[in-house]
Each structure stands twice: as structure tokens, then as C-alpha cells.
Amino acid sequence: MAARPRLWARASSAVPLQDHMLFVGTLLGVGEAEVDQKCLNVENLVIGRGPETEIVDKKCSRHQVQLTADCNKGYVKVKQIGSNPTSVDSVDIGKNQEVKLKPGETLHMVNNLYPYMVEFLEGTSAAFLKKGEEKKSCNKRPSESGDGPKKCGRMDTETSVSSSKTSKNTEPTTSEKPNHVPEVKNQGHWSQGLKVSMQDPTMQVFKDDKLVVIKDKYPKARHHWLVLPWESISSLKALRVEHLELLQHMHSVGEKMIQEHTKLSNTKFRLGYHAIPSMSHVHLHVISQDFDSQCLKNKKHWNSFTTDYFLQSEDVIEMVKLNGRVTVKNGVSELLKSPLQCHVCKQPQSTIPQLKEHLRKHWAQ
DNA sequence: GTTCTAGAAC
DNA sequence: GTTCTAGAAC
Numbered sequence: 026m027a028a029r030p031r032l033w034a035r036a037s038s039a040v041p042l043q044d045h046m047l048f049v050g051t052l053l054g055v056g057e058a059e060v061d062q063k064c065l066n067v068e069n070l071v072i073g074r075g076p077e078t079e080i081v082d083k084k085c086s087r088h089q090v091q092l093t094a095d096c097n098k099g100y101v102k103v104k105q106i107g108s109n110p111t112s113v114d115s116v117d118i119g120k121n122q123e124v125k126l127k128p129g130e131t132l133h134m135v136n137n138l139y140p141y142m143v144e145f146l147e148g149t150s151a152a153f154l155k156k157g158e159e160k161k162s163c164n165k166r167p168s169e170s171g172d173g174p175k176k177c178g179r180m181d182t183e184t185s186v187s188s189s190k191t192s193k194n195t196e197p198t199t200s201e202k203p204n205h206v207p208e209v210k211n212q213g214h215w216s217q218g219l220k221v222s223m224q225d226p227t228m229q230v231f232k233d234d235k236l237v238v239i240k241d242k243y244p245k246a247r248h249h250w251l252v253l254p255w256e257s258i259s260s261l262k263a264l265r266v267e268h269l270e271l272l273q274h275m276h277s278v279g280e281k282m283i284q285e286h287t288k289l290s291n292t293k294f295r296l297g298y299h300a301i302p303s304m305s306h307v308h309l310h311v312i313s314q315d316f317d318s319q320c321l322k323n324k325k326h327w328n329s330f331t332t333d334y335f336l337q338s339e340d341v342i343e344m345v346k347l348n349g350r351v352t353v354k355n356g357v358s359e360l361l362k363s364p365l366q367c368h369v370c371k372q373p374q375s376t377i378p379q380l381k382e383h384l385r386k387h388w389a390q
Numbered sequence: 391g392t393t394c395t396a397g398a399a400c
Numbered sequence: 401g402t403t404c405t406a407g408a409a410c
Contacts, residue, residue, distance in 0.1 A: 097409070215391060215410070243392075303391045322392090323405075376404065 073107060078139065078156075084109045085135040092126075094143075094152035099214035100125040101143045101152055109135045114263040128217050129259035129305040131157060145213035218242075219304045223253045231282065235274055238282060241310075243320040245330060248286060248294070248313040252279050258307040261298055261341070261351040269345055276338045279311040287313075296338040299329055300357040309338055314368065316384055323377060325361045331368040332360040 073089030074080045086107030093102040103126045105111040105118040112133045118124050126132050132141045132154075140157030222228045223237050230250065231238040241249040252275045258264065264272070279296045287294075293314040302308070312330060321327065328334060334357055344351050365374040369387045374380035 218391070320392095325406095378404080 080134060080139050089134055096145060096152055099145060099216045100127045103132060111135055112137060114259060116262060127305055128214060216303060216305050219306045219308060235271060236278060238278060245318050245321040245326055246313045246316045250282050250311040252309040252311060253306055259305055260307060264345055264351050266345060266349050272342050275309045279309055282311055297335045298341055300334050300336055300353045315388055324365060327365060328361045328363050332363055334360040
């Protein structure tokens with residue numbers, strides 16, 4: 026094991042690196058000759074049952090998954106090679122199929138066992154796969170006893186950094202931190218920014234034991250809030266029936282925000298989710314329909330809030346009720362390229378500046 | 391997600 | 401010439 030800690034230490038001395046981490050990306054400034062071939066294959070790392078993972082379960086193939094890190098895009102492509110199911114956020118990949126594993130999502134190597142998460146190191150081209158904890162009986166939802174947010178035995182950053190059973194080479198860790206969910210440090214990639222913002226008291230405009238509301242850092246309208254659950258839910262894909270109550274609560278808190286901030290006005294709002302959000306961690310947009318904002322700059326911004334790319338909160342809740350999960354239509358990303366059109370009068374607009382000028386007409390009404 | 395900028399569109 | 405978009409880089 027000696028070679029790996031030495032390598033990791035050079036990757037970033039700021040992060041307490043330890044056993045049970047597998048390197049997946051390309052490292053700047055470290056010669057490949059120094060690299061332990063068992064844990065690193067720059068482009069295609071194939072792992073499964075074996076010493077790297079310490080998995081001995083025969084259900085897991087020696088070549089269970091093939092991993093390819095894309096550090097710029099912030100995900101690791103996971104291809105299931107073995108016959109038994111590998112899953113990402115409880116969705117089976119399928120033999121010879123490939124899915125993206127993003128930070129915050131959990132990869133189960135086989136049969137919903139042997140969890141891993143990916144972490145990127147900022148400023149490097151390095152991605153690490155970190156071993157998680159097996160599922161505990163701990164409920165996913167925070168305690169109902171009303172004594173505030175609690176961390177349960179899930180694999181979030183704090184857990185993964187501080188709780189390795191066999192950790193021997195770690196520097197003093199930060200395990201004595203407040204009992205908050207989820208603790209976020211060294212998330213690295215920009216797509217993890219919401220997890221940092223939601224923890225920042227200066228960003229929070231409301232919170233209770235289930236969720237927090239923050240102002241969007243780059244609001245696309247006069248009023249634009251994000252409602253985020255404390256529970257680490259990476260995306261819509263991970264939503265299940267057990268989240269229904271939470272989704273409804275998020276919706277009603279969103280409505281409360283609207284009431285409280287627009288008491289005397291008849292400002293229109295919509296509450297909903299982006300079909301394929303750029304940022305990790307489920308977040309409900311609560312946005313006024315004036316779209317009067319300098320941060321609204323391009324077609325993608327516009328279409329993400331005014332086409333069916335924007336999934337209404339009620340529809341998402343209904344979908345989870347009926348189907349037990351949220352499905353997003355194939356090709357929904359194409360909607361972001363739709364021709365510009367006023368969301369009020371449907372009049373086509375040729376450019377963003379023209380659209381923004383046109384929108385002024387509707388403000389007075 | 392944003393920023394930057396080359397080059398398309400005007 | 402300027403405006404605007406879209407894709408790469410972060």
C-alpha cells in the first residue's frame with residue numbers, strides 16, 4: 026500500500042487522503058512511472074473483485090466496471106462490464122452500458138453493495154473514487170424528533186474523509202465538526218457549488234430541519250430562490266416515493282417565500298426543477314416571471330425557465346406519486362436551443378437583447 | 391453554473 | 401465597423 030499514499034500526497038497536500046481511495050483521473054506533474062499500476066490506468070481503469078477494492082464477493086466480477094474520468098466535465102463514465110448489476114444512485118447501468126457518475130452520486134459496485142463516490146480535486150486533473158459505507162438501518166430522512174438536522178450513516182463528504190475503518194496514514198481530520206448535513210469541503214468541481222452555498226449562513230434566507238432556502242447567486246429574475254433539502258439527494262434521478270413528503274414541503278416553503286416577499290404585488294412566480302441541472306444537489310427554483318435580471322444572458326438561460334426543460338414542482342410531485350420516480354424525456358436538452366419566444370405573449374424574438382427589451386412591455390401589466 | 395472570446399451575423 | 405452567439409475553459 027505504500028505507493029498509493031505517496032502518490033496521493035503529491036496530488037494535493039490539502040486533502041487528507043487515505044486508504045480506500047482509487048485514483049481515476051490524470052494527474053499533472055506526476056510521472057506515470059511512479060504510479061502504482063494497480064490503482065491507476067489513466068484513461069480506462071477497470072476494477073471489480075480484487076485487492077484494490079477488497080471486494081471478495083463472487084457476484085462481483087474481477088472486471089466489474091470500467092471507469093473513465095472527465096475532469097473538465099466533472100464526471101466519471103462508468104461502464105458495467107460484469108454480468109451482475111452495477112448501479113448509480115440505485116439505477117442499474119446494464120451490462121455493457123455506460124452512465125455518468127457525478128460527485129454526490131453513489132456507485133454501487135454490484136447488487137446494491139460496495140458503495141463508492143467520486144471526488145475531484147480543484148486545480149488538478151485528478152479524480153478519486155472513494156469507498157462509502159454500506160447502507161445502515163438509518164432512515165434517509167432527518168430525524169422527525171424535531172431536534173434539528175442530523176447526519177445519518179450515509180456517505181457524504183465528511184463521512185468519507187473521516188471514517189475510513191483502516192485509515193492509518195491520515196493527518197488529523199476534521200471529524201469534530203458541527204453535526205450538520207451534509208458537510209462539504211474540497212468539493213472541487215464547480216458543479217458542487219450549491220452544497221457549499223447552502224451551508225453558508227450569509228446565503229441562507231430560510232431554514233428548518235428539512236431544508237434551506239438560498240438566493241440564487243446569479244438570479245435570472247427579480248426574485249429567484251433555491252430550495253434545497255438538507256438530505257443529500259444528488260438529482261431528480263434519485264427521487265423516490267419516500268421523498269414525497271419532502272418534495273411537498275419544499276413546494277410549500279417555496280410558496281411561503283413568495284407570499285412573504287410579495288405581499289402586496291401580484292408578481293407571478295413559477296416553482297420547478299431543471300430537467301438536467303448543471304449543479305449537483307436537488308434544488309427547487311422559485312422564480313418570478315419578470316425575468317428582469319442582468320444575469321439572464323443567453324438562450325440557454327431563457328429556455329431553461331420557459332420551455333418544458335423547466336419541470337413544474339407539482340408535476341414532479343405527481344410523477345413521483347404515480348411512477349415512484351422522475352423520468353425526463355429523451356432529448357430534453359435540445360429544448361435549450363429552441364428559438365427565443367416571449368413566455369407571456371409567445372411572440373418570437375430574434376436575439377436576447379431584443380427579448381429583454383420586449384419583456385419590459387409585460388412588466389407594467 | 392460562469393467567463394472568455396472567436397467568428398458569425400448584421 | 402459593432403453586436404451577438406456558441407463553444408471551450410474553468
